[in-house]
Amino acid sequence: MFKRASLLLIGLFASIAAQAAPMFNTALPVPLGVQIMPKAVTDDDLARIKAAGFDFVRFGVRPPVALLQPGVIDYDRLLARINAHGLQALVTLFGGNQVWGNTVAADPQPAEAFAQFAATFVGAHLDQVQAWELWNEPEIKTFLTPGNEAVFSNAVAAFCSQLKAANVKPKHLMGFGFARFPYSDSRYARFGSDIERAAKQGCITDISVHPYRRTPETVSQDYQVLRANLDAHGLGTIGIVSSEWGYASYFPVRTQAMQANLLLRMYLANIAAGVKAASVYAWKDSGSVAISREQNFGLMQADEVSKPALADIQAALATLKHFTLQGYVKTGSLNQLTLKDGLRQLDIFWADQGRMPVRAALRGYSSCQQFALAAGDERSSCSPDKGEFELNVDTRPLAILTVAP
Structure with a gap:
């Protein structure tokens, strides 16, 4: 039963994964990571993340002037701690509406300012970070207002130019953490030229997407469409990464048991599609308000109590080790x-x-x-x-x- 159809479908999905070198060292069918909060993650958190079977952690960095980042985070020490626990890192180079101050005009050359920060950070941490993500959800106003689109394109171009000039060559650099699948919505077609320019320059190696949805299995069609569009635009060597995707347990919409089920199916759907890597959002709840969706995406509650999802994922990963699609x-x-x-x-x-x-x-x-x-x-x-x-x-x-x- 299913044998013939299975062989046909694996042919459709294989090209998603058959790109370049593996992004992360892993014994899993698809490398799996989890989102952490850089300012709050403890060594106990990192030890539990490793014990659960995750391969890497994802977190974002921003320029020191960013209003969204009060205070300074010691990223050197954070990366050293992550590596000491046997974990790998996916680092997102965050832009955003407030990244240069109150307005874009706060810096006379905002694109150059961001590019300088991002290129310098990559160069300084190339040996500690396995994969990089440039920007995060540029279609969302939280991270890019429409009036700043030209700044975004210029920042991407300047960043790629600065990496080349410095002879800095990250093995895995993805863009741009899309909240909606690129090429699938005409409202966001403007990002197509940024993708193609950066990819054809050899700057980005992969496309990263955030496939949030009610039913995990519907992602297979979106991955197929994205793969076809990349191939049609001459980007056949560009891989696909699910760099952020999760389900919140919040009252009265979804219980913790329902969250556990959806997260496990989410990972299976990513295995089925053969993506290069996947990351769960998030390790720990950001708050304790039961009705807040945003505060309850964690595998752990804010009070350090683990949810059923953590135990289920740990059990599943132990079973799936060494298997391939x-x-x-x-x-x-x-x-x-x-x-x-x-x-x-x-x-x-x-x-x-x-x-x-x-x-x-x-x-x-x-x-x-x-x-x-x-x-x-x-x-x-x-x-x-x-x-x-x-x-x-x-x-x-x-x-x-x-x-x-």
Whole structure:
């Protein structure tokens, strides 16, 4: 069951991942990171992030003049602490409406000022940072007002020129942390020329997107469209990264159990698409107001109590280590993700919504186990009927692990 469709779909997705060198060292099907707050992250946080199975952390840096950054953060020490805990780093070079002061006019050459800061920071930390992200969500007014679009384009061009002049060559530099998929919305077509110019100059190596949505599995179509658009614009070597994506647990919209389920499906959807890396937003809640969406994206509560999502992700990552993508097929609301590790094969089934019976064929095996891909679920032996087994599948990913004879 699904074999032919699976082979077809893996062909569609393979080109997303088959770009250049790996972005992060990882034993996972897709490298996974988590967003941290640079001013607040503790060594205990970093130790727990590593123990949970994450490969890297993501955080942003801004010029010292930024009104959004009161006080100075010791980034040298932060990066040293991150590396000491065996974690890698994805650093976002933040721009924003207030990055140069109250107005753009606060600096006579705002584009050059940002470019100088960003290029200098990259050059100083090239050995401590595995991947860089230039800017963050330029379509959103929080980070770029329409009146500053020319400044943004000039800043990108100046940054790339300064890197080249200094002979600074980061292996992985992505742009621009899009909140909406580039090329898919005519209102944001203006960023296409910035992408193409920077990519063709060899400045950016990847496109980064933030695919927030209600149903994680719908992302596969958006990734396909983005890949096709990049290829059509001569950017076939440019990879795709999901650098920020999460689900908040907030009253009365979403429980912590619902958050856990969506985050796990989110990671599986990114594996299915073969993106170069993915990052969860965020490690810890930024507040404790139960009805606030923005304050409750964390895997940990603000009071240091872990949510179910952390345990589920840790259990899933432990299971997924050393497996690689073999195929993915989606039939209506049903998803099947197939991963392999030598003689071991892992088939994961789940539904976008509701509950449905599934009857699927088992390959020949010497052992077979069935379990939910979450914390605390015990494994049981598979019991096929004439080479097939029946499952009742819902939104909780259900795994079948077989070992070839």
